[in-house]
Amino acid sequence: xxxxxxxxxxxxxxxxxxxxxxxxxxxxxxxxxxxxxxxxxxxxxxxxxxxxxxxxxxxxxxxxxxxxxxxxxxxxxxxxxxxxxxxxxxxxxxxxxxxxxxxxxxxxxxxxxxxxxxxxxxxxxxxxxxxxxxxxxxxxxxxxxxxxxxxxxxxxxxxxx
Numbered sequence: 001x002x003x004x005x006x007x008x009x010x011x012x013x014x015x016x017x018x019x020x021x022x023x024x025x026x027x028x029x030x031x032x033x034x035x036x037x038x039x040x041x042x043x044x045x046x047x048x049x050x051x052x053x054x055x056x057x058x059x060x061x062x063x064x065x066x067x068x069x070x071x072x073x074x075x076x077x078x079x080x081x082x083x084x085x086x087x088x089x090x091x092x093x094x095x096x097x098x099x100x101x102x103x104x105x106x107x108x109x110x111x112x113x114x115x116x117x118x119x120x121x122x123x124x125x126x127x128x129x130x131x132x133x134x135x136x137x138x139x140x141x142x143x144x145x146x147x148x149x150x151x152x153x154x155x156x157x158x159x160x161x
Contacts (some may be wrong), residue, residue, distance in 0.1 A: 005067075005068075006065065006067050006068075007021050007022045007023040007024075007025075007065035007066045007067045007068060007070070007075075008020075008021075008022070008065050009021075009022045009065070011104055012104075013101035013102045013103050013104040014101070014102025014103045014104075015101055015102050017101060019101065019104045019106075020054060020064070020065055021064065021065035021066055021104070021106075022065065023065070023066045023067065023068055023070070024065075024066050024072075024104055024105040024106065024107065025063060025064055025065050025066055025075070025105075025106050025107075026063055026064075026066055026072040026073070026075040026076040026079065026106065026107040026108075026109055027060070027061040027062060027063025027064075027076055027079070027106070027107075027108055027109065027146075028045075028061055028062050028063060028076040028077060028079065028080040028086075028088070028109050028111060029044060029045075029061050029108050029109065029110045029111070029153060029156075030044060030045040030061075030080070030086065030091060030111055030112075030113050031043070031044055031094070031110065031111070031112050031113070031157050031158075032044075032045075032112070032113045032114075032115065032116040032131065033112075033159075034116065037133060038135075040158060041133055041134055041135050042133075042134050042157075042158060043116055043131040043132060043133055043134070044061070044131070044132055044134060045061070045062070045084075045086065045113075045116075045119060045129060045130075045131055045132075046059045046060065046061065046129065046130055046131075046132050046140070047059065047060055047061060047062045047083060047084070047125075047126045047128075047129050048126060048127045048128040048129070048130070049125065049126060049127070049143065050124060050125055050126060050127055051127075053125055055143050055144060055145075057141065058141050058142055058143040058144070058146075059132075059140045059141065059142050059143060059146070060142065060143030060145065060146040061108070061146060062076075062079055062080040062083045062084055062086070062126075062129070063075075063076055063079045063080070063106075064079040064082075064083075064125075072096060072098075072107035072109055073093065073096070073109050075107075076107070076108075076109035077091075077109070081122075082122060082123060083121070083122055083123055083125055083126055083129075084119050084120065084121060084122055084126070084129050085119055085120040085121075085122060086113075086119050086129075090113070090114065091111040091112065091113050092111060092112045092113075092114075093109070093110075093111050094110040094111055094112055094156055094157040095110050095156045095157070096108065096109050096110065097110070097149065097152055097153045097156065099145070099148070099149055099152075106145060106149070108149055108153050110153060110156045110157055112157055116131045119131075134154065137150065
């Protein structure tokens with residue numbers, strides 16, 4: 001069943017792929033620079049997706065369907081707050097990256113957090129949230145969409161990149 005008051009629901013893009021989000025989707029890529037990390041390395045907040053979810057068992061960024069008329073930034077912040085205990089109030093916006101699938105888009109909203117506190121799971125869509133060093137991403141099974149987008153967003157907000 002589709003709730004017409006939200007963007008929840010499956011759609012097919014012009015390329016024939018099935019996507020979640022009647023009005024597109026957005027995710028929050030939260031970056032944090034720890035003093036002990038080497039130059040050019042940040043930590044990003046990743047979500048381990050519940051087994052029952054689309055591409056379950058993979059790691060990606062918190063996110064989900066955009067509601068009607070909702071901006072990508074608003075949707076990404078809302079979804080991160082729904083799925084985690086992350087305090088989205090003090091994050092600093094850096095940039096957005098739009099992945100257009102022909103009539104359906106996924107927007108990665110990149111922000112910087114001044115701290116990287118432990119983040120707990122809210123809801124049933126995740127099994128864990130973890131701060132992961134960007135040079136350790138190859139150690140995880142990434143959500144296919146995030147894995148495709150990562151090369152395009154990996155330097156957003158990285159000093160000197």
